[in-house]
Amino acid sequence: MLQMKTHYPDATRVEPVNRHTLAIVVDNEPGVLARIAGLFSGRGYNIESLTVTETQHEAHISRITIVTTGTHSIIQQIKSQLERLVPVHRVVDLTLTGEAVERELCLVKVVGKGDHRVEAMRLASAFGARTLDATLTSFVYEMTGTTDEVERFIKLMTAVGLVEVSRTGVAAMARGAEGIM
Amino acid sequence: MSETMTGAEMVIRALQDQGVEHVFGYPGGAVLPIYDALFHQEKVRHVLVRHEQGAVHAAEGYARASGKPGVVLVTSGPGATNAITGLADAMMDSIPLVCITGQVPTHLIGSDAFQECDTVGITRHCTKHNYLVKSIEDLPRVLHEAFYVAQNGRPGPVVVDLPKDIQFKAGQYARPLSNQHKTYRPTVKGDMDHIRAAIELMANAKRPVFYTGGGVINSGTQASALLRELVQLTGFPITSTLMGLGAYPASDRQWLGMLGMHGTYEANLAMHECDVMINIGARFDDRITGRLDAFSPFSKRIHVDIDPSSINKTVKVDIPIVGDCAHVLEDMVRLWRQGAKQADKGELQEWWNKIEGWRARNCLAYKNSKETIKPQYAVQRLYELTKDRAPYVTTEVGQHQMWAAQYFRFDEPNHWMTSGGHGTMGYGLPAAVGAQLAHPDALVIDIAGEASIQMMLQEMSTALQYNLPIKVFILNNEYMGMVRQWQELLHGGRYSQSYSESLPDFVKLAEAYGGVGIRCDNPAELDAKIMEMINVNRPVIFDCIVDKTENCFPMIPSGKAHNEMLLNDYLGETGTDIGSVIDEKGKMLV
Ligand SMILES: Cc1cc2nc3c(=O)[nH]c(=O)nc-3n(C[C@H](O)[C@H](O)[C@H](O)COP(=O)(O)OP(=O)(O)OC[C@H]3O[C@@H](n4cnc5c(N)ncnc54)[C@H](O)[C@@H]3O)c2cc1C
Ligand SMILES: Cc1ncc(C[n+]2csc(CCOP(=O)(O)OP(=O)(O)O)c2C)c(N)n1
Ligand SMILES: [Mg+2]
Numbered sequence: 040m041l042q043m044k045t046h047y048p049d050a051t052r053v054e055p056v057n058r059h060t061l062a063i064v065v066d067n068e069p070g071v072l073a074r075i076a077g078l079f080s081g082r083g084y085n086i087e088s089l090t091v092t093e094t095q096h097e098a099h100i101s102r103i104t105i106v107t108t109g110t111h112s113i114i115q116q117i118k119s120q121l122e123r124l125v126p127v128h129r130v131v132d133l134t135l136t137g138e139a140v141e142r143e144l145c146l147v148k149v150v151g152k153g154d155h156r157v158e159a160m161r162l163a164s165a166f167g168a169r170t171l172d173a174t175l176t177s178f179v180y181e182m183t184g185t186t187d188e189v190e191r192f193i194k195l196m197t198a199v200g201l202v203e204v205s206r207t208g209v210a211a212m213a214r215g216a217e218g219i220m
Numbered sequence: 221m222s223e224t225m226t227g228a229e230m231v232i233r234a235l236q237d238q239g240v241e242h243v244f245g246y247p248g249g250a251v252l253p254i255y256d257a258l259f260h261q262e263k264v265r266h267v268l269v270r271h272e273q274g275a276v277h278a279a280e281g282y283a284r285a286s287g288k289p290g291v292v293l294v295t296s297g298p299g300a301t302n303a304i305t306g307l308a309d310a311m312m313d314s315i316p317l318v319c320i321t322g323q324v325p326t327h328l329i330g331s332d333a334f335q336e337c338d339t340v341g342i343t344r345h346c347t348k349h350n351y352l353v354k355s356i357e358d359l360p361r362v363l364h365e366a367f368y369v370a371q372n373g374r375p376g377p378v379v380v381d382l383p384k385d386i387q388f389k390a391g392q393y394a395r396p397l398s399n400q401h402k403t404y405r406p407t408v409k410g411d412m413d414h415i416r417a418a419i420e421l422m423a424n425a426k427r428p429v430f431y432t433g434g435g436v437i438n439s440g441t442q443a444s445a446l447l448r449e450l451v452q453l454t455g456f457p458i459t460s461t462l463m464g465l466g467a468y469p470a471s472d473r474q475w476l477g478m479l480g481m482h483g484t485y486e487a488n489l490a491m492h493e494c495d496v497m498i499n500i501g502a503r504f505d506d507r508i509t510g511r512l513d514a515f516s517p518f519s520k521r522i523h524v525d526i527d528p529s530s531i532n533k534t535v536k537v538d539i540p541i542v543g544d545c546a547h548v549l550e551d552m553v554r555l556w557r558q559g560a561k562q563a564d565k566g567e568l569q570e571w572w573n574k575i576e577g578w579r580a581r582n583c584l585a586y587k588n589s590k591e592t593i594k595p596q597y598a599v600q601r602l603y604e605l606t607k608d609r610a611p612y613v614t615t616e617v618g619q620h621q622m623w624a625a626q627y628f629r630f631d632e633p634n635h636w637m638t639s640g641g642h643g644t645m646g647y648g649l650p651a652a653v654g655a656q657l658a659h660p661d662a663l664v665i666d667i668a669g670e671a672s673i674q675m676m677l678q679e680m681s682t683a684l685q686y687n688l689p690i691k692v693f694i695l696n697n698e699y700m701g702m703v704r705q706w707q708e709l710l711h712g713g714r715y716s717q718s719y720s721e722s723l724p725d726f727v728k729l730a731e732a733y734g735g736v737g738i739r740c741d742n743p744a745e746l747d748a749k750i751m752e753m754i755n756v757n758r759p760v761i762f763d764c765i766v767d768k769t770e771n772c773f774p775m776i777p778s779g780k781a782h783n784e785m786l787l788n789d790y791l792g793e794t795g796t797d798i799g800s801v802i803d804e805k806g807k808m809l810v
Binding site: 045046047048049066069070073074077081112115116119120122123124125126128 | 349
């Protein structure tokens with residue numbers, strides 16, 4: 040027998056979940072990142088990646104790029120909830136504005152000798168990675184690409200002695216002549 | 221012209237420049253300079269509460285009753301944390317407040333200094349916006365901006381956290397030419413194409429209903445006036461949420477009563493069967509919608525709201541209109557008149573016939589008694605005996621709150637103050653203090669429960685200090701009645717911890733505070749005692765001993781649709797196991 044448990048209605052809607060990249064233009068004031076990160080955690084939204092830096096120094100404006108997942112209505116809510124925050128100027132869903140260019144940078148350190156070392160060098164050059172540091176037993180590579188490419192690069196490097204990874208998260212921009220300020 | 225003054229003086233000056241007459245507060249080390257600045261002037265009157273939560277609720281009551289923002293002043297650490305419940309309450313119910321909190325000096329922030337807490341961190345989620353002011357140059361702008369943000373767009377509480385060294389520092393104060401925020405600009409004018417589409421949909425409606433909410437009250441008295449005009453022009457029925465009561469006169473024929481979980485039969489069935497729903501400033505709260513997939517299955521929906529995040533949040537709408545109620549209603553009224561629009565008279569009449577049939581069901585009827593006072597009867601009598609004075613009514617939270625919403629009838633906006641979204645027990649008494657300060661000569665009544673009243677009871681002392689003749693009308697059922705009702709429904713009538721044990725003698729308590737205590741347990745004496753209460757020009761606690769087992773009907777148990785509500789005669793007698801009337805599938809969905 041089913042038991043009634045709460046005085047809230049049940050969830051009833053089931054929708055497919057998609058990945059969206061949002062560009063958020065904000066005043067670079069203290070606490071703004073906490074406001075945005077807190078909004079996501081407080082309302083139960085996902086953050087897959089988050090990058091932020093001041094992009095217009097005189098105007099103290101920062102651009103935050105967030106990769107998130109959710110149903111269509113959740114993504115709409117995320118956008119509206121972000122726009123409700125007082126220091127948020129604008130939110131652009133780059134996934135909806137057409138294919139945006141998305142790039143991520145990663146640094147990887149691999150340690151090894153002999154065949155592993157040679158294979159690491161081959162893979163690095165195949166992925167167009169730059170060598171930032173080298174010792175007799177290690178390399179630090181810089182690789183830029185889409186999130187998928189970065190994932191693949193890291194996976195392959197794991198097999199040849201990867202010991203450390205640092206990633207920036209996604210930076211993104213819509214294609215075409217129009218700019219977001 | 222700018223003047224040199226200290227940060228503390230700037231706070232007071234900015235309040236004066238904003239036309240603030242009352243500040244609700246409580247002193248402490250981190251705000252002493254501001255209290256000193258208060259001491260030297262008379263324009264801004266400080267109201268000393270007895271608990272910081274009370275300060276915020278009083279400011280909320282003041283704001284709702286006056287249409288102006290409420291202002292709060294509290295110290296750092298415990299002062300700020302005590303204010304949190306009030307801030308969260310104001311956030312949920314969209315009440316404009318500015319709350320100034322003291323903070324430890326800037327060089328000590330982060331060091332776990334005496335009475336330090338991360339006020340902006342803690343209040344980030346329960347305020348519309350907040351500021352930590354670390355430089356005296358920013359202070360004049362921030363103070364005025366706080367008022368702008370609190371009042372514009374969807375209203376809400378704003379915290380300004382002010383370290384003590386900034387309060388002492390001297391700087392230049394000039395009233396900014398505009399107190400607008402540099403980028404925050406909510407949309408107030410609705411999109412004309414959408415408004416036109418809405419008018420078209422309304423003109424072609426067969427079974428329309430207006431569903432209005434707190435947004436109409438937030439928008440100001442002009443919005444209520446325009447709403448009345450539009451409703452009368454169209455001839456459509458209208459219902460409202462708990463938060464919107466009074467925007468449309470309850471005495472009018474087109475008024476169906478409140479909707480939702482404890483709304484009327486006719487309002488909920490109209491929502492269920494309508495083909496066009498016109499939502500003006502309401503947010504499809506779960507107390508309204510019940511089970512979402514069964515909510516108003518046949519309707520096309522128009523939604524007017526100033527906050528885009530309220531639109532399509534839980535219920536999908538066909539015509540969203542982002543804007544302020546008054547602005548949008550003005551356009552709607554104009555377009556309706558211009559087009560000489562009229563919904564099909566025959567269809568509308570048929571719809572009204574149907575509604576009248578539901579209304580004839582008389583869902584608020586209850587079995588009265590000669591021996592015990594029924595809580596519904598008490599509220600009805602209170603209403604009948606005070607309505608000529610257009611009283612301001614606040615409530616606590618529980619069954620008494622719902623009975624107040626059902627049986628007290630409001631014909632004007634801003635006369636009804638209740639904690640809807642947060643449902644904060646303890647709201648009513650301090651809110652009555654605030655409402656009485658806004659309207660010193662008016663009759664202000666807090667319809668209370670014996671449990672809730674004990675949460676902010678200390679504010680009786682505030683009422684005494686400022687000669688505020690508020691009337692606390694307790695529907696004393698010796699139970700946390702609303703909890704007991706849910707325990708009946710959800711937990712087989714096991715009344716775990718919901719009995720109000722060891723109650724104080726409320727009459728003596730009133731007297732101990734220096735007020736007047738009145739008790740009544742006899743229906744025959746009720747009228748005379750209510751008259752006695754309203755004729756005393758002092759704070760009164762009225763201990764109205766009511767039936768202990770009465771439940772609040774109608775009721776849509778969660779998990780049910782609007783057309784599946786429980787009515788009060790469903791059980792024959794109250795007090796039986798209402799859990800058994802819900803089928804097993806429904807129980808899962810509550
Ligand atoms: C015990 C208990 C039982 C309850 N039962 C019921 C019940 O049976 N029925 C009921 O109705 N409620 C009930 N409530 C209250 C319920 O929880 C909600 O608080 C209430 O329904 C919300 O009202 P609202 O939709 O009008 O929204 P509000 O919270 O008043 O929100 C107002 C909406 O209007 C918008 N708005 C604000 N300002 C403007 C403006 N100027 N112009 C345009 N839009 C604006 C806001 O963005 C928001 O979306 C109950 C509460 C308690 C504690
Ligand atoms: C601060 C707070 N704590 C707990 C609750 C849960 N709650 C809702 S109604 C209620 C009982 C209220 O009892 P009373 O004031 O006597 O009102 P009644 O329902 O009996 O009219 C409780 C405990 C609440 N709403 N607020
Ligand atoms: Mg009670």
